[in-house]
Amino acid sequence: MPRHAVPTPPTTVLYIKHMVCARGIRVVRRELEQLGLQVLDVRLGAATVVGAAGDLNWAAIRQALGAAQFALLESFHQTLLERVDAAVQKLLRQAEPCPRHRAFGAAVAAELALPYSQLNAAYTRLSGGRTVAAFIVHQRLLYAQELLATSPLGVSAVARRLGYSSLAHFSGQFRRLTRCSPSAYRKRGAQVQFPAPRPPQIMQAEGSQV
Template sequence: MHIFIKNMVCNRCIMVVQQELDKLEIPYSTIELGDVEMETAPSPEKLQQLGKQLHTLGFELLDDKKNTLVEKIKTTIIRFIHSNEGEMLNTKLSVMLQDALQVDYHYLSTVFSSTEGLTIEKYVILQRIERVKELLQYDEMNLSEIADSLGYSSVQHLSQQFKKITGLTPSGYRQLQGNDRKPLDKV
């Protein structure tokens, strides 16, 4: 049995969910972004307790099929963008999502757009821009390396997209003292 959890977007989130499962003595076999595979189905009472506790921590148990699918799309995209595997970035997004979720891309796109109010492609752009912000703050890569690592066709394309979304050039953003990055679950 699988349970799906909204806003579970990082390794720290996995650790928090793992701690809650352990506290409630709910056996599980694996925990990944947004997904917990259970060894056995927990009682409805335990599941309700887990849901309440996760809600206080900013997570949400998903029971609706469309919301679950949207969360799977988001976590797949986050993994895709943050994987640092250059060959993955050469894969067409629609093919990657279809292969990962075993669902027709047109259906994925329709469900995502109707649920989130933006297209999958726009969501990917927003996630990529957040990743660019992160890499700019680390200051370990130049813009050309960042563009290459995130699959942009050129530095100019990255810069134009960055300015369109943030209102700043990448170099202007790098010079900012403050951090205006969004948590991945708020993108």
């Protein structure tokens, strides 16, 4: 008798905000499983569950994630920007030292399981022209400000911690953005205020896909 192939059950990807570490991944998996969902995979910013989107109890999912201090994202454009930000923050704060410049973008793409060229093209389009590399530099320097203001690390140690092989390169980038050298910033007790990062403007593009 001929064997009939078992149909593959439909799956749905949930995009989730505020997942920035391994603990967040564990908590999200637990919350979804407690709802009776079969969780196939959880990675930074996303979880894959068995079931068609139309069959899921979205209100219950939204409520459970909200109670655990997460937020369900329901726009593709928003999810990509949020997932890139979460991956950058994870790599900045958990890797010592964090990846160097060329490797950083590849590491972000690996976190999102996407080819870097594809990720960068989609991110640039959705953010209004800002590349992934430019966003990484900005976030790296924001974290440099935080370390200089709140940690005992010296300027050279901060540069190494953030993946800079050249102190001159680090100082030049820091000065261009703040109009202040890292050493002067530290000596002045962090009185110099860093420019507030402008969130990327989401460009609505019909049929945008990564």
